[in-house]
Amino acid sequence: MSPTAGTILHKSKTSLKSWFYTIFVIASTRTGVSAKQIEREIGVTYKTAWRMCTLIRKMMNETGIQLFGHVEVDETYVGGKDKNRHANKKSGQRGRGAGGKTVVVGMIERNGKAVAKVTPDTKISTIFPMIVEHVPNSTTVIYTDEFRTYNNVSKLGYTHKVVQHAAQNYVSSEAHTNSIENFWSHVKRGIDGTHHSVSPKYLQDYVDSYLFRFNRRDDETPMFESLLDRLPSTSYSTTQ
Secondary structure, three states: OOOOOOOOOOOOOOOHHHHHHHHHHHHHOOOOOOHHHHHHHHOOOHHHHHHHHHHHHHHOOOOOOOOOOEEEEEEEEEOOOHHHOOHHHOOOOOOOOOOOOEEEEEEEEOOOOEEEEEEOOOOHHHHHHHHHHHOOOOOOEEEEEOOHHHOOHHHHOOEEEEEOHHHOOOOEOOEOOHHHHHHHHHHHHHHHHHHOOOOOOOHHHHHHHHHHHHHOOOOOOOHHHHHHOOHHHOOOOOOO
């Protein structure tokens, strides 16, 4: 049996050297890498480069992350055009429900790991099960802004502290969402600067790639090695 059987490398016409180089760049580059850059650097077609990058990002999916202690919860919106936003949400400001944008809900343990998922909306029925899934300890303190969806977080058994962004209050003692907002800023800068735009269909893969790197920022094991460890358990067909 081929050692590449059942992996994204199986029956690929692209050399293993090119595959490993692309895996290394995607795993190691802080803001990711575009398919156009891979096309230029390894000399393949754009279609092949795009497919390679897509399959590698799928390997970076983060599952089973558990958050404890002090956890910030927030949502952001990715994509869409500025002209579709409400007047008070333009010029890079975050909007809720702005036209043409995709919702991403995230949580981060202060000085720890993060979780983020593309969601269809910001309803309680969408966000609360996500909190319960990833924050198993009811002694955890949840920090949010004043968005009404979060009003009843305390009913889940957590201590809930709120920062009033609408009143231009961004830090109130320990109550703030600066950690998750910094993560959002990093993701958006990466997408805007490196990829320019991302289809909602593939947005989760891109978010996962940023989470993969963020959650391993303090690991002694190189991210390239951590990603290679996932090859045997990842089976995505490719004919490139």
